[in-house]
Amino acid sequence: MEAFWIILVGSLIAVSCALLGSYLILRKMAMVGDAISHAVLPGIVIAYLLSGSRETLPMLVGAAALGVLTTVLIELFHKKSNLQMDASIGITFTWLFAIGIILISLFAGQVDLDQDCVLYGEIAYVPLDLWITESGYNMGPRTVWIASGLLLLLLLFIWRGYKGLFITTFNEEFAKALGIGVAFWHYALMGAVSLTTVISFESVGAILVVALLIVPPATAYLITTDLKKMLLLSSIFGILSAIGGYYLASLINGSIAGAIASVAGFLFLCVWVLELLRKKRVISI
Amino acid sequence: MLLGASAAIVGCFSFLRKRALVGDAIAHSILPGVCLAFMVSGSKNPLYLIIGAFITGWLSLLLIDGITRTTKLKSDTAIGIILSVFFGVGILLLTSIQHSGNASQAGLDKFLFGKAASLTKDDVYVFGTIAAILILVVILFYKEFKLISFNPDYAKVIGLPVRFLEFMLATITVLAVAVGIQAVGVVLMAALLITPASGARFWTDKLGVMILIATFFGAISGFLGSYISYVAPAMPTGPWIVMCLSLLTVGSIWFAPKTGMLARFRVQQDNQRKILIENVLKLFYHLGEKDGGFKKQRSIKVLLATRDLRMKELKRGLLLLKKENWLRKKGDHWVITESGLNEAKRVIKLHRLWEMYLNQRLKLEPDHVHNDAEAIEHIITPELERQLEKELNYPTKDPHQSTIPYVE
Numbered sequence: 001m002e003a004f005w006i007i008l009v010g011s012l013i014a015v016s017c018a019l020l021g022s023y024l025i026l027r028k029m030a031m032v033g034d035a036i037s038h039a040v041l042p043g044i045v046i047a048y049l050l051s052g053s054r055e056t057l058p059m060l061v062g063a064a065a066l067g068v069l070t071t072v073l074i075e076l077f078h079k080k081s082n083l084q085m086d087a088s089i090g091i092t093f094t095w096l097f098a099i100g101i102i103l104i105s106l107f108a109g110q111v112d113l114d115q116d117c118v119l120y121g122e123i124a125y126v127p128l129d130l131w132i133t134e135s136g137y138n139m140g141p142r143t144v145w146i147a148s149g150l151l152l153l154l155l156l157f158i159w160r161g162y163k164g165l166f167i168t169t170f171n172e173e174f175a176k177a178l179g180i181g182v183a184f185w186h187y188a189l190m191g192a193v194s195l196t197t198v199i200s201f202e203s204v205g206a207i208l209v210v211a212l213l214i215v216p217p218a219t220a221y222l223i224t225t226d227l228k229k230m231l232l233l234s235s236i237f238g239i240l241s242a243i244g245g246y247y248l249a250s251l252i253n254g255s256i257a258g259a260i261a262s263v264a265g266f267l268f269l270c271v272w273v274l275e276l277l278r279k280k281r282v283i284s285i
Numbered sequence: 286m287l288l289g290a291s292a293a294i295v296g297c298f299s300f301l302r303k304r305a306l307v308g309d310a311i312a313h314s315i316l317p318g319v320c321l322a323f324m325v326s327g328s329k330n331p332l333y334l335i336i337g338a339f340i341t342g343w344l345s346l347l348l349i350d351g352i353t354r355t356t357k358l359k360s361d362t363a364i365g366i367i368l369s370v371f372f373g374v375g376i377l378l379l380t381s382i383q384h385s386g387n388a389s390q391a392g393l394d395k396f397l398f399g400k401a402a403s404l405t406k407d408d409v410y411v412f413g414t415i416a417a418i419l420i421l422v423v424i425l426f427y428k429e430f431k432l433i434s435f436n437p438d439y440a441k442v443i444g445l446p447v448r449f450l451e452f453m454l455a456t457i458t459v460l461a462v463a464v465g466i467q468a469v470g471v472v473l474m475a476a477l478l479i480t481p482a483s484g485a486r487f488w489t490d491k492l493g494v495m496i497l498i499a500t501f502f503g504a505i506s507g508f509l510g511s512y513i514s515y516v517a518p519a520m521p522t523g524p525w526i527v528m529c530l531s532l533l534t535v536g537s538i539w540f541a542p543k544t545g546m547l548a549r550f551r552v553q554q555d556n557q558r559k560i561l562i563e564n565v566l567k568l569f570y571h572l573g574e575k576d577g578g579f580k581k582q583r584s585i586k587v588l589l590a591t592r593d594l595r596m597k598e599l600k601r602g603l604l605l606l607k608k609e610n611w612l613r614k615k616g617d618h619w620v621i622t623e624s625g626l627n628e629a630k631r632v633i634k635l636h637r638l639w640e641m642y643l644n645q646r647l648k649l650e651p652d653h654v655h656n657d658a659e660a661i662e663h664i665i666t667p668e669l670e671r672q673l674e675k676e677l678n679y680p681t682k683d684p685h686q687s688t689i690p691y692v693e
Contacts, residue, residue: 025358030365031306038472077538080546086306086361087483094476095531098524105521211369218362254381261373268366276355 005144007246010260012147013200014238016154017212018220020193022230025217026169027189031086032071033213035093036190037197039070041100044198049107060198067194068187070096150199157192158231165189166227211261212238219268222275237267306364307349309475311462313368314345316375316471320382332411335463342459345371372471412464419457419464423496430454431492476527477503484534487541506530558605560663565602566611566629567636568592569621574687579626582618630690636662637683638673644684645677651684 024033040063047062070092077088158165167175168185175182193213200209220233244267245260252259315338322337345367352363423430432440433450441447458478465477485498510526539546568588573579588599603619606612611625621629639658643649665673683689 025362028359028361030359030362034309034365034368080549083483083486083538087479090306090309090475090479091483091531091534094473094480094527095535097472098476098527098531101521101524102528105524208369208373210365211373214362214365214369218358218366221358222356249377252377252381253384254377255379258373258376258378258380261370262377265366265370265373268370272352272356 003246003250006256007243009144009147010242010246010256011239012144012151013196014212014216014242014260015235016147016151016196017200017209018216018234018238019154019158019231020189020196021213021217022220022227022234023165023169023189024193024213025221026227030214030218031089032074032190033193034210035074035089036067036070036193037209037213038093039096039100040066040194040197042066042096042103043069043194045100045103045107049103060195063198064191064194066096067197068190071187071190146199150196154192154196157188161185161188208257208261211264212241215261215264215268216241219264219271222268222271237264241267306361306475306479307346308458308462308478310345310349310364310368310371311342311459312466312471312474313375314371315342315463315466317341317371317378318375320375320378324378324382335411335415335460338463338466339459341371342463343455346455346459415460415464419461422453422457426450426453427493434492470523473523473527476530480527480530480534481506484530484537487537487545502530502533506533556663561598561602562605562609562611563628563632563663564592564594565599565606566621566625567632568594569612569619569625570629570633570690573621580620582615582620584618588619627692630692632662634689634691635665635670635673637687637689638670638677638680639665640683640685641677641680641689642673654684 021030021033024030043062043064043066044059047058050062051058073092074085074088077083077091078085083091164175164180164185167178167180168182172182196213197209200212216237217230217234219237220230224230224233241260241264244263246256248254248263249256249259318337318339318341319334320337321341322333325337326333349360349363349367352358352366353360358366429440429445429450430453432445433447433454437447440450462474462478466474481499481502482495484502485495488498489495506526506529509529510522510524513525514520514522537545540548542548565588568591569583570579572583572587572591573581585596585599585603588594589596594602603612603614606625607614609625611622611628613620613622636658639661640651640654643654643657644651679691681689
C-alpha cells in the first residue's frame, strides 16, 4: 500500500510537470522553470513566517507571487538593461535562493522547514501524512488529494487555454496581431509553474521538479513534433520515471526523488541513443 | 576571498561566451562525482573529491555539447536535463551513502550548501593552490582566451588551436566550480560565476578592466560573506556571499554610469526635455512667421491652439525656457527673447534643411518629408548641420516654399 501511494503521488506530480514542461521547452524557457523552482523558496518561507503555519494556501500564494516576481525580474534585467538572458536568469534565481536560505537560517528556531527537505524533498513520508476526516474515516494520504487537485486544475487550464497557449507558444507575432494577450498567457503559464513547483516541493523537492519539468518533455520532443503527442508521451515518460525511481531507490536505499530524476535521465539517454542509431541507419540506407 | 576572486575571473569568460548557465550545470553535476570519489576512496581527502568532481563536471560539459549538436533540443534544455539528472543521481548516491551508516560520511552534504567559514587548514592549502593555478593560467593565456571569446572564427583562421583553448577554458571553469562549491554550495555556485561578471560588464567595455572589477566584486563579497557568518555563526556563508554579490551587481545595473538603468533614464529625460523645449520655441517662431511679429506677446490659449500639446507639457516647457532665458513672462503673456529667437531659428533651419535634403536627394514628395524632419531636427549635430548646408548649397526655401532662416 505504501508503495502504491508513493508511486501515485510521484506519477500525479510527474504528469503535471510533464504537461507544463512541454510548453516551457517549446518556448525555449527551460531554464526559467529551473529558476522559478529555486526562487519560490523565499516566498514559501515568508508565507510561513507570516501565517505561522504550514497550511498549503498561504504557501501557494507566497510561492506563486515569488514565481511571477522572478519572471518579472528576469525580464526587467534582460530588457531594460540589455543583460543577456542566461545571465539575468542566473543572477535572479541565485539571489532569491540565497535570500530564502538566509531567511531560513535567521528564523531557524521558528521555521519547521529544513534545507535538505526543500532541496530534495521526502516523498517517502507521503503515506504517513494521512487525511482523516472528522468522522474518523481514512481518506488516504493528504498529498494525494492535493496532487490530484493540481493535476485537474492544470488539465482544465490546458484544455480551456489550449488555443491561446498554442498560438502564443509557436507564433508570438501572429498571436499579437490577432490581439491575443501574449503577456497574459506568459504570466498564466509562469503562475502555473510556480504553483506546481510549490505543491511538488513538499513531496519531491526543488531539484526533482526541475528534472520532471524538463527531462520527460525533452525526451518526448526527441520522438515527436506533434504537440498533443508530445504532451501524452511526456506524461508517460514521467509516470515511468516515477515507478522506476521508486524501485531503484528501494533497491539501493537512497532518496526516491533522486532516483526518479536518475531514471528520467536514463530514459532520456536510451531514447537519445536509439534516435541516433535510427538516424544513422536512415542515412546509410 | 580567493575563491570568490578566482571564480569571478573565470566567470567573465563564460559570461562573454554566453554560456553563463553552463556553470550552474557543472556545479550540479559535480555532486555525483564527489559521492563516487568518496565511495571509491572511502575518505574525504579534498584532493580525491576534487578529482571526482572534475571528472563528472567534464562529462556534463561533453554531454551538453553532444545533446545540442545531435538533437533539435536547444542548449538551455540540454543544460536543464544534465543538471537535474546529474544532481538527481548525486542525491541518490548521497542518501545511499548516508543510509549505509558509514561514520566518516558526515559532512559530505556540506557540498550542498558550502562551509567556507569552517574550512580546515588542509582544505585551504588545496584550494589556495588551485585558485592560484587558475589565475596563473588566465594570465598566461589572456590574449588567446580573449580572442576565442569574442571571435572564435578569426582565432581559427589565424591558426590558434581553438579546440585546445576551449578545452583549457572548460577545464579551468570546471576547476573553479569544483573549488568554489566548497564555499557556497551547489546551488549558489552559479552566482559566483555569473553575477560578478554581469555586474562588472556595466562599468566597462574593456575585458581587462572587466575582469579586475569582477575579481574585486568576488573578493569583497567573499570577505563580507565569511565575515558575517563568522560574526553570527548561525548564518550560512554561501548565501551571504551571494547576497553581497547580488546587491553589488544589482546596484551596478541601476547606477553604473552610461549603461546603468538610472543613467539611461536620465538620458531619456534629457532628450525628452530638449524635444519639448525645441518644440515650444518652434511654436513661437511659427506664430511669428504667420503674422510677421516674432516678438509679439502670446497667451497660453493661443499657443495651445496652434500645436497639439497638453496644458501640463506646455507649462513645463515655458518654465524651462524661462530658466534658459529664451522666453520672458509679461503678465499672462509670453515673449521670446533675442537668444530664444536665434535658437528657434536654428531648430527651424534644421527641420527645413532636412526636408530639403529628403526632397532633393531621396526624391521624396514634399508632403512626405515633414514627419521625418520633425524627429530628426532634435538630433542633428553642428557638424552634420554644416555638411547639410554645403551639400544643398545654402538653400533659402524649403520644399513647402517657407523661408529657411539663417542666424547671422
